[in-house]
Amino acid sequence: MPYISTKTNIAIPKEKEIKIKERLGKAISILPGKSENWLMLSFEGDSSLYFQGKSDKPIAFVEVKLFGKSGGEAYDKLTSEISKILKEELSIDPGQIYVKYEEVSYWGFNGSNF
Known part of the structure; x- marks a missing residue:
């Protein structure tokens, strides 16, 4: 049950949003x-962000929330890939990107919790 939320201070054209998705x-x-089968995504362009x-x-x-836990090596690889995607699709330098991970013990879906 992963959820990835991406906020940026620039506009995200719809065709870029689809490609990033x-x-x-x-x-x-x-x-x-x-896997993508349980992945939920959100995008917020033109946000008031300062770095x-x-x-x-x-x-x-970028916030990555997931039910359960993973390991540091996998998080390192995912951070690298997220940074690469945003660099290639939106020209955001990896040095201008924060990625936060949150492991969740309880996750609700379809009227109950896992």
Whole structure:
């Protein structure tokens, strides 16, 4: 049950959103036991974000939440892939991207919890 939320201070054209969606759908399989079948995504472009006190460059904050746990090596690989995707699709430098991971013990779906 992964969820990836991407916020950026630049506009995300619909065609880029679709491409990022597709690429994140493949990238989530880097985490053992996770797949696009249960992946939920959200995108917020033109957000009011500041990094190092400035908002003059494209920046992004990405939150990855998942039911259960994974390991540091898998998170490192996913962070690298997310950074690559945002660099290639939105020209956001990896040095301007934060990725936060949150492991969740309880996750509700379809009226009950896992």
